Amino acid sequence: MDNRYTVKQVSELTGVPSATLRAWERRYAVVDPERSPSRYRLYGDEDVSRLARMAEMVRRGAPASLAAAQVRVSTELGQVTTPRPPRPDEPLPDTRDLVLAARAYDQTLLTATLDEVLSRASFERAVAEWILPALTEVGLAWERGEVSVAGEHFVSAAVHRRLAVAFEAAGLNTGAPICVVGLPPGSLHALGAMCFAVCLKRQGIDVSFLGADVPVESWGHTLRVLQPAAAVISVPTPSDAPVVTDLVSTLTGAHPDVRVWAGGLYANQSRAEGLPASVVDAALLVATELLKR
Known part of the structure; x- marks a missing residue:
């Protein structure tokens, strides 16, 4: 028998805030959970799998609308795979990789490094343990003359784009403070x-x-x-x-x-x-x- 999960339990399983899960359901119809007699959402295993796949794509930088569309299409075609959630202790790339990307204007390295960070860690861990420390490294490299102003702007703009995607993916939270x-x-x-x-x-x-x-x-x-x-x-x-x-x-x-x-x-x-x-x-x-x- 298919398991049933509350929105809080799904949030814990996927790492996605409850408000965002409700927003994804409302705006993108990626899942259609059942309702309990008290009108609480009840998600099945397939719902959790879809939301986990969508969350993984968003963490990698995909807009939520595109991630939802891809999940819907892959489900319709039977191409269903459940991504491995990031582990809290999984090692992250060297923060100096961002300095190297800034120094050489290396778009391939920059994109691959950000993809790796955001796929290996929750957004909160990525920010605290990698993104902000790596940006500090780039700033220090600029002070030492290792990175140009343009190089610093090159990586900052890429990080800004990823943050903008994450901001939109978090949903509207209408009615919240x-x-x-x-x-x-x-x-x-x-x-x-x-x-x-x-x-x-x-x-x-x-x-x-x-x-x-x-x-x-x-x-x-x-x-x-x-x-x-x-x-x-x-x-x-x-x-x-x-x-x-x-x-x-x-x-x-x-x-x-x-x-x-x-x-x-x-x-x-x-x-x-x-x-x-x-x-x-x-x-x-x-x-x-x-x-x-």
Whole structure:
């Protein structure tokens, strides 16, 4: 007899947040789970297999819509294989591979390395243990003159594309608490904030990501329009800290009901309510605080 799993159990089996699973079902019709007498979703083994295959393709960088279409077609043709889920202890590539790709503008190495990282690890592990450390390595190589500005931009753009795919794949999380994430005016290093935004969205929060160099008046306008539960401002460099201090003071004064955090390497210098240094831990903390309201 086919097993039956709740959405929480399927989330644990596939590594995909429950909110994302519901979004994939609603938007892409990749599965059609049964309903219990109490209207709870009940997934069968085949449903879990389809969702695991879709999750694997999304982790490799495929848009969720394309991954769902491929799963549907392969199922119709009887070409069903269940991907091996990533193991927590599986070794990841050397972070210096990203430096080599940046130095030589090697698209093949860059693509293969990112594919390998995202297929071997959950998104959260990939971010914490590889993507951010590897980007730091590229930055240090640029300081030493080993990598050009163009080379750094070459790899950053590729990482940005993968993060954008992951952000969209996490679903809309409509009805969940809203959190606005972005950088202060003049701040341009957005990849860390984007990693955090994806992690937070994967925790089931409705995230509005504003990106880099957001003027003070635009922050205020966004909070007035969206009326979010929280805002997180990234502080990636020391020069951003005083700007964030003033920005947080302005936002909390005008919007006392909005919880405002500062995150990033130099958040502790901003005199704002700080978050853990790890983007994964920071996202978990923010999601826990917002979902318990």
